[in-house]
Amino acid sequence: MKPKILLSLPSDGGKNYIKAFAAYGFEVSGDYLTQNTPSDALVLCGGGDIDPSYYGETPHGSFPADKERDKCEFLLFEKYFNANKPIFGICRGMQLINTAMGGNLFQHMQNADSHKGECDIIHTVSNLAGTPVFSLYGKKMNVNSAHHQCCNVLGKGLQPMQKHADGTVEGFFGKNIIGLQWHPERMTQDFKNNAVTAPDAIFRLFRDMISNTI
Numbered sequence: 001m002k003p004k005i006l007l008s009l010p011s012d013g014g015k016n017y018i019k020a021f022a023a024y025g026f027e028v029s030g031d032y033l034t035q036n037t038p039s040d041a042l043v044l045c046g047g048g049d050i051d052p053s054y055y056g057e058t059p060h061g062s063f064p065a066d067k068e069r070d071k072c073e074f075l076l077f078e079k080y081f082n083a084n085k086p087i088f089g090i091c092r093g094m095q096l097i098n099t100a101m102g103g104n105l106f107q108h109m110q111n112a113d114s115h116k117g118e119c120d121i122i123h124t125v126s127n128l129a130g131t132p133v134f135s136l137y138g139k140k141m142n143v144n145s146a147h148h149q150c151c152n153v154l155g156k157g158l159q160p161m162q163k164h165a166d167g168t169v170e171g172f173f174g175k176n177i178i179g180l181q182w183h184p185e186r187m188t189q190d191f192k193n194n195a196v197t198a199p200d201a202i203f204r205l206f207r208d209m210i211s212n213t214i
Contacts, residue, residue: 002025002026002027003025003026003027003040003041003207003210003211003214004026004027004029004038004039004040004041005021005026005027005028005029005039005040005041005042005043005210006029006039006041006042006043006076007021007028007029007030007043007045008042008043008044008045008072008073008076008093009030009045010045010046010047014030014045016185016186016189016190016191017030017043017045017090017185018030019185019189019190020184020185020188020189020203021043021185021203023188023189024200024203024204024207025203025207026203026207039085040085040086040210040213040214041080041085041086041087041088041206041209041210041213042076042077042080042085042086042087042088043087043088043089043090043093044073044076044077044087044088044089044090044092044093044094044096044097045090045091045092045093046090046091046092046093046146046183047066047069047091047092048063048064048065048066048069048092049062049063049064049065049092049107049149050062050065050070050092050095050096050099050105051065051067051070052065052105052107054070054074054099054100055099055103055104055105056104057104057107059107060107060108061106061107061108061148061149062107062108062149070096073093073096074096074100077096077097077100078100081100081176084176084213085176085213086176086177086178086206086209086210086213087176087177087178088177088178088179088180088206089177089178089179089180090179090180090182090183090184090185091146091147091180091181091182091183093179094151094171094172094179094180094181095149095150095151097155097158097177097179098151098154098155098158098172098179099155100155101154101155101156101157101158101174102155102156103151103152103153103154103155103156103158104151104152104153105149105150105151105152106149106150106151106152107149108148108149109148109149109150109168111166112147112148114164114166115145115146115147115148115150115164115168116145116146116147116148117146119146120144120145120146120183120186121144121145121146122142122143122144122145122193122195122196123142123143123145123164123165124140124141124142124143124165125140125141125142125143125162125163125164125170125171125182126139126140126162126163126164126165127139127140127141127161127162128160128161128162128163131159131160131161131162131173132161132173132178132205133161133162133171133202134161136201136202136205137197137201141197142195142196142197143170143180143182143187143196143197144182144183144186144187144193144196145170145181145182146183147181150168150169150181151169151172151181154169154172157174157175157177158172158173158174158177158179159172159173159174160172161173162180162181168181169181170182176209176213178202178205178206178209180202184199184202184203187199188200
């Protein structure tokens, strides 16, 4: 039976997310900020900046927030987290998880040009020993990047699992949680690129997380 996931999608419709997760055997409910569809797990997708008031700051480098999306996705996170259902955060989604767990963000990275360009930037990340990605990929892998913000202090219960050479946390994990600062949905299907590491194992990891909770 296919695991059922809810994709909280960006306002552009998020076709890349839908296509990628469907290709890896998920039954996808993809709708912008849907809150009532019964699903086995939640995927918080990429998008714009989170209102910094959620982590106790005023804007100083953040772009204007979509406050309705913020409100709905924090409620979604709370709903699935309290139900002990797996949550996968991608880019903005990782940052939202971190904020919801009591962490905060760098509103604009000093070296943002190394992480964001007109298209995805390809770079290497180090996988930390003892983490899920280390067991899947070994010490290093090549990923894409398209962000000007990142996690600063990690939230309660979250552990780093990947780092950029400049120290940026590119991935973390926790109980029923995985967060990636990069975009696995843009490393497969129509976007398959030999310059990046195939993300197949990441999707399998998420499937296994769901299987262990249903």
